[in-house]
Amino acid sequence: MSGFRLVSFDSLTEADLAHWQEIRTGESRWDSPYFSASYVAAVHAGRPVSVLLGDGFVWPLHISGSSARPAGSPGADFQGPVLAPGVRFSPRALLRAAGVKSLTFDHLVDEYVDLEPWIEERRPSPFMDVTDGLEGYLGRAAKSGRDKMSEARRLTNKAGRDLGTVEFVAASTEHLDQVIALKREQYASTGARDHFADPVQRELLHRLLDSGLGLLSTVHAGPHLLAAHFGIRSGDVLHWWFPAFDRKFGPLSPGWILLREVVMAAPELGITRIDLGRGEDDYKRRAMTGSSTVCIGAITSGARTTLRRVSRKAISAAKASPIAPQLKAIVRKFR
Structure with a gap:
């Protein structure tokens, strides 16, 4: 060249x-x-x-x-x-x-x-092949992924009974600041570097959401925000970037409840792959169908x-x- x-x-x-x-x-x-x-x-x-x-x-x-x-x-x-x-x-x-x-x-x-x-x-x-939504994903996922999705279904029902009607919004324009605050709490509790201590990083998420490249998904049970995720998408690819959940609802596995909802909504959103990003987190290991x-x-x-x-x-x-x-x-x- x-x-x-x-x-x-x-x-x-x-x-x-x-x-x-x-x-x-x-x-x-x-x-x-x-x-x-x-x-x-x-x-x-x-x-x-x-x-x-x-x-x-x-x-x-x-x-x-x-x-x-x-x-x-x-x-x-x-x-x-x-x-x-x-x-x-x-x-x-x-x-x-x-x-x-x-x-x-x-x-x-x-x-x-x-x-x-x-x-x-x-x-x-790791990544998840979510072609054809939850049914297609379950046909490709390992047993640990299938088991967690089944557990998430049961816990969604439990959240509905205990906390109020469960409502999933695939593309929300609200709650981004609350999601960032939850993520910062997670960083503090684990001792990880606070990515959002820099206001430039917080402002970037707002610009991405306003531009349409960002995708903010939320799941509530009654008045409670159980979990949310902010990612970016291009074409049929969603990058799973900043998942966050309220720790007091930890026993309900809110992160898995949200992930299951996103997988179910994938066909409607036009998404066939969710990139989970580099890392050895347990949920990535369980949820993945492959990796780059x-x-x-x-x-x-x-x-x-x-x-x-x-x-x-x-x-x-x-x-x-x-x-x-x-x-x-x-x-x-x-x-």
Whole structure:
């Protein structure tokens, strides 16, 4: 491939955007909403995005000083350049064109031949095939997934008896701030980093909802919000992004009640796949019907390459250590 050019997202021409869409339309590999110009536009409104363009090549990035990350990081669950079939590129030339010394990724879609030397780890990213809704899903799901869906049906009935009529709204325009608050409570209770401590991330969800790319689904029992989910969709793909539930209703498994409702509504919504995102959460393991692979690593130059590889080996060794759980507990205590 010939050279790259770097432009601000808001300097893209109609021809550039048409080129981007043409590549996406021609290859199902880019069907995730994270690869859409609409998602990147919403991100750019809060954090500047620069786009590396080439012949059959589009990669939106955040550039800060001498480093770069894919647009939407750290919240983007699928990353990488959008490529036309057969396009090859030089990673080092990419760094030079962006004016950086490193480009770090943590959810890179697998099978970029030219980025293979820069990949340090691979992780599964589960998905649910929900073609034909709940009936179709149950025919493909493992026993653990079928059992949880059956349990969710029983608990939905219980919630109706104990709390009031259960009402599911597939595409709501209300309660987003309440969902964010519930998610922040979850982060605090588990010691996880609070993604929404940054107002930029909260504002992004509102822009996505207003643009129609965001999908907010809720389930109430009487006056009580049991659970909600905010995701993004493109075509027939929904990305399961920020599920949240009220912890006092935990015994009702509200997350599974909501997931079952979304799967049942999938045909009406025109959704055939729900991407659950990278992670080893128990519900993902149970609900999945398959998985793709995402990669962690960085394109670097000079001494940075050696330093990252040494650091990554040290981190992997620490995670494998018998005292790893105690170390995690100490870190959480002093946060």
